[in-house]
Structures are given as C-alpha cells and as structure tokens.
Amino acid sequence: MGVKAWLSKPLAAYVHKKQQHWIQHPVEAQKAIFDKIIRKAAGTKFGREHHFDKIKTHADFVKAVPVRDYEGLASYFELVQQGVKDVLWPGKPIYLAKTSGTTSGAKYIPITKDSIPNHINGAKNALLAYIHETGNAGFLDGKLIFLSGSPELEEVGGIPTGRLSGIVNHHVPGYLRTNQMPSYETNCIEDWEVKLDQIIEETIDENMTLISGIPPWVQMYFDKLIRQTGKPIKDIFPNYSLFVYGGVNFEPYRKRLRESMGRCIPSIETFPASEGFFAYQNEQQDKSLLLLLDTGIFYEFIPVDEYFNENPTRLTIGEVQIGVNYALIISSNAGLWAYSIGDTIRFTSIKPYKILVSGRIKHFISAFGEHVIGEEVEQAMDRTMAKYQSAELIEFTVAPYVSQDQGQSYHEWLVEFSRPPHDLGDFEKDLNMQMQQINTYYNDLITGNVLQNLKISVLPMGTFRSYMKSQGKLGGQNKVPRLSNDRQLADGLLAITSS
Known part of the structure; x- marks a missing residue:
C-alpha cells in the first residue's frame, strides 16, 4: 500500500466521525445554516429588498422570498455578471459557473469564497466515505x-x-x-x-x-x-x-x-450541480445518497404535484416524508435564495436523510394529463431490458406524439440500441405494460382509448451523439433529457436520421 492510500484511512475515519454530529441532529444543522446565511446576506441588495433583517423563522422567509428559478433571479444575476458587489452575497463571487440553460441560453451561477468548499469537500468526502466503509x-x-x-x-x-x-x-x-x-x-x-x-x-x-x-x-x-x-x-x-x-x-x-x-x-454515485454539491452514495449496498445538511445549503422541498401552484407548500428537512417526490429548492452561501434547481428527489430514509434523484421538473410528459416523470420511464425501460437479456441499450428519450384524432396520439420512444431486442414488437408491448403498471394516469388513458400504446422509433447508432454534437453539447457535463413535453428534441433526432 502506497503512502497516499495509507494516509487516507485515518483521514476517512476522522471525517466520518465529524459528520455524525449533523447526521444525528439534522434539523438543528439546517437551522444553524439558515440563521447564518440570512444574517450574513442581510446587507446585500437582495437581503435589503427582501427584509432579511426581519426574518427570524422559516415562515418569515416563505413570506418574504418567493421560489424562483434562474430566469426569476435574472436581474440579480445580470448585476453580478457586470461586476457589481454585494448583490446576492457580500462582495463578488470568486467564480461564475457557466452552464446550459433550458430557456435562457447560458446560465452563470455564482460560486463564492464561502461556497467553494461545498463543491471541493463534497467530492473528496464521497471518496473518503467509500474508503472508510470498505477499507479500499x-x-x-x-x-x-x-x-x-x-x-x-x-x-x-x-x-x-x-x-x-x-x-x-x-x-x-x-x-x-x-x-x-x-x-x-x-x-x-x-x-x-x-x-x-x-x-x-x-x-x-x-x-x-x-x-x-x-x-x-x-x-x-x-x-x-x-x-x-x-x-x-x-x-x-x-x-x-x-x-x-x-x-x-x-x-x-x-x-x-x-x-x-x-x-x-465498485462505484460511487454523486449529486453535483453548478448550484452546489448536494449528496453522495456513502454505502455500497444502498443506492440512495446521503443528503449533505451542513455545507452551507439550506433546503426546502415542494411536493411535485404542488410545484406549479401559486403558493406551494415549502417543507423543511424535518417535515419531509419517505416516498414522496419533491422539487428541490435551495438557499445558500453562494447567494442563491429559494432557488429551484429543477431537480426532483425522493427520500428513501430519514435516519439519516437519504435520497434518490427522481427526475427534472421540466422533464415530464403531461400532454394528455398523464404527468409521466423521468424516474418512471427509466424504471419501465430497466424492467423491460431485464427481460430481454440479449438487447443492449445506448440511449433513449420520450416525447408525445399529438394527433388531432381521438385515440391516435401516443408516446414516442426514440431509442438507440447497440444490440436491438430479438422481437421489437414484443419489447414494445412489454415496455407499454410496464408504463401502465408504473403510472396509473397513463394506464387510464390507455384503457380509456385516449392514447394508443407507446411506439418505439429505433434510431441508427450514433444518432444521439450526432445530435448532441450539432447542438454543441458533445461530451463534458452535458446530458440527454430523458423525456420532454414537446417535440423539439424528438424532431431534432429524427431530422438527423433523415439527413
């Protein structure tokens, strides 16, 4: 064993022991972060305009600060990009993380001196947790x-x-x-x-x-x-x-x-984003991720079915339930306030608080009232692929095909295989059956003849890669949306195959 491996073990044990305090006192840990970031940002432009000096409780915060996404905070981000100080957080950010936006083009997320340790230590501690658990x-x-x-x-x-x-x-x-x-x-x-x-x-x-x-x-x-x-x-x-x-x-x-x-x-799953490093897998036998509650981020959770309401319920860590899909909302020492990152999560445990990432708020299909989310299409594909062991999947996405005739609309699955199933028709039927079992709304629409069974469009190998390249999103941190409520991605992929 080399020196680095040898020295990492006592460090891993130290970090594990240090984390036990906030793991065992999660509500208190979140309250301490809430109080600290509100107090520190009170003199900023955002803090003054939202009366941070009068905020004492989460209820006060909910009344003063509405939930916004990047576009909702755009006027503040624009000032930050112009080099103005004390806009969202004291001083100026030490970096801007540039990332692709869904509706606004490029997004510029501030990273401050206070928030950079969250990104660095999150990745480091994920490795140390693995070392502590396995000894490897x-x-x-x-x-x-x-x-x-x-x-x-x-x-x-x-x-x-x-x-x-x-x-x-x-x-x-x-x-x-x-x-x-x-x-x-x-x-x-x-x-x-x-x-x-x-x-x-x-x-x-x-x-x-x-x-x-x-x-x-x-x-x-x-x-x-x-x-x-x-x-x-x-x-x-x-x-x-x-x-x-x-x-x-x-x-x-x-x-x-x-x-x-x-x-x-062996593998470790992590949950990083430009807005923060939120969670990582800390046990090899558990796929869920430990939510990091002491790294400068205060979390709120909105039940997904309330997200688009005018005044949705905003829960804190002590109020969440296992098995419910929540939109993840953060306020942090990067100067993000009641910020919707666009991801949805589901708790698998509350002692400690562990999550699975279930999808994206904007990545869903509800063209007919079915509200199918990313987690559901992935689960249906996983179950179907397990039955067709010889098949090999590369990539897929799902989009609605809306017809003017009743009963002619359907979900189109655009799939790229490296090895297709031996009987695509049977595969398609099985996939549709899995979707009916997973999503009751989808099942009602199928049995009520509002929708046809889903249809698979097999794409030539390399189609997704060619499309991502055409969009300037090949490689790095870019991802293919698992599903969309419109035809933009689907039509782009089909255009690649016909060109």
Whole structure:
C-alpha cells in the first residue's frame, strides 16, 4: 500500500466521525445554516429588498422570498455578471459557473469564497466515505481520470468564468495532482472528439485505477479503447477499481458499461450541480445518497404535484416524508435564495436523510394529463431490458406524439440500441405494460382509448451523439433529457436520421 492510500484511512475515519454530529441532529444543522446565511446576506441588495433583517423563522422567509428559478433571479444575476458587489452575497463571487440553460441560453451561477468548499469537500468526502466503509484505498496510488470540461477560464465582469468541472479542476489537492489524468493541455481541448482521442493516447498505457464522469461519455471513452485494443477495460486497466459518476441515472447504462468493463467495478454515485454539491452514495449496498445538511445549503422541498401552484407548500428537512417526490429548492452561501434547481428527489430514509434523484421538473410528459416523470420511464425501460437479456441499450428519450384524432396520439420512444431486442414488437408491448403498471394516469388513458400504446422509433447508432454534437453539447457535463413535453428534441433526432 502506497503512502497516499495509507494516509487516507485515518483521514476517512476522522471525517466520518465529524459528520455524525449533523447526521444525528439534522434539523438543528439546517437551522444553524439558515440563521447564518440570512444574517450574513442581510446587507446585500437582495437581503435589503427582501427584509432579511426581519426574518427570524422559516415562515418569515416563505413570506418574504418567493421560489424562483434562474430566469426569476435574472436581474440579480445580470448585476453580478457586470461586476457589481454585494448583490446576492457580500462582495463578488470568486467564480461564475457557466452552464446550459433550458430557456435562457447560458446560465452563470455564482460560486463564492464561502461556497467553494461545498463543491471541493463534497467530492473528496464521497471518496473518503467509500474508503472508510470498505477499507479500499489502493486506487489513490494509481492514475485517476476525471472526464470533465475545459479548465480554461474567461472573465465576465472581472470574475473568472467557466464550466463547473473546469473550475473544480483548479482545486484538485496537490497530493493528487501527480495522479491526475489527462494532462492540463489535453483537458483544455474544446472539441470532445479530438479531446477523447488525446485522452486515450495519454491513458492507454497508464495504471488507471479510478475513472470518473457522466456515464454516456465514459462509455464513449471505453468504446474507443476497446476498438483500439480489442480488449475489455479490465484487461486494458487491470488495476481499475473505482467508478465515480453523477448527473444521470446509472441504470440505463449499467449493463453496457459493465460489459465494457468485463467485470463488476465498485462505484460511487454523486449529486453535483453548478448550484452546489448536494449528496453522495456513502454505502455500497444502498443506492440512495446521503443528503449533505451542513455545507452551507439550506433546503426546502415542494411536493411535485404542488410545484406549479401559486403558493406551494415549502417543507423543511424535518417535515419531509419517505416516498414522496419533491422539487428541490435551495438557499445558500453562494447567494442563491429559494432557488429551484429543477431537480426532483425522493427520500428513501430519514435516519439519516437519504435520497434518490427522481427526475427534472421540466422533464415530464403531461400532454394528455398523464404527468409521466423521468424516474418512471427509466424504471419501465430497466424492467423491460431485464427481460430481454440479449438487447443492449445506448440511449433513449420520450416525447408525445399529438394527433388531432381521438385515440391516435401516443408516446414516442426514440431509442438507440447497440444490440436491438430479438422481437421489437414484443419489447414494445412489454415496455407499454410496464408504463401502465408504473403510472396509473397513463394506464387510464390507455384503457380509456385516449392514447394508443407507446411506439418505439429505433434510431441508427450514433444518432444521439450526432445530435448532441450539432447542438454543441458533445461530451463534458452535458446530458440527454430523458423525456420532454414537446417535440423539439424528438424532431431534432429524427431530422438527423433523415439527413
């Protein structure tokens, strides 16, 4: 065992012990954060306009500060981008994290001196939790790769600005710098395909022990390695021992990634975003994620079925229930206030508070009143794929097809297989049956002849990749929406196949 692996074990034990206080006193931990951030931001433009000096309780906060998304706070973000001080948080942010917006183009999320530890320590503590639980630390002695965006930063309003993954790259601890792959120069390449070729050249002969990234982009890395060598990943990197991922549900990619690896590799799921690092998997036998309650973020939870109400219920951590889908709302030491990040979560435990990410508020289908969410289509696909063991999935998305004739509308599943099921018709029927079992509204629409059974459109291999490239979203932290309430993505994919 190398020095880094050896030293990591007492550090992991220390961090685990330190976390027990807030894990055992979650309500108190959240109250302390609430009080601290309200008090510190009282003199900011936002704090003055929303009377932070009079806010003493969560009820006061709910009355004073409405829930908003990025567009709702745009006027404040614009001032921050102009370099104005004391807008949302004292002083100026130390970074702006640039990310793709759904309706507003690029978004610029502030990262402050107070909030940067949340991003850095979240990722670090996820690894330390794994080490503490399993005793496996050998991966720290090999080469580690983080498939991420470019670390090159531009300036907006005098503030260094770039992708979150690139910003975090500047804060990798010095003791891991010698292990980190790829090189800084390669990481700065913007073109994903050119970058991927260079990453392979740099890593193919190295002792890779940890590989981290969003699953579909990791799969592209694996595919190229396998084509180049004719070997599974376990033979290319015999000491590869830990896969760290986040950003999308792993299940649709699990089978193909495991086949590419050639053996079962332990993994850690994380829940990072430009707005904060929210949770990570801290137990190998539990897929749910530990919600981080002491890192400068105050959480509120809105039941999904109330989200679009004028005055939705806003719950604090002590009021949530297991099994209910909630929209996640945050206020933080980055200067985000009652901010809807767009993700939905579901609690699996309240001792400690652990969650699963269930989807996106804007990623749903309710063209006919069915309100199908991302978690449901992924669950239906997972169950169906389990029955068709020979089939191999690459990617999929779902969109409504709306006809003017009653009973002619349906959900269109646009699916890319690397190995299609032996009988697509049976697969389609089974998938539809799973959806009927999972979503009662969908079932009512099918049995009431309002909707036809779903239809699968099989896309040629490479379609999703070509579409993402055409949108400038190939690689890095970009993700394909699992479903949409309109035809924009579906029509874009179909246009690729007909061109």
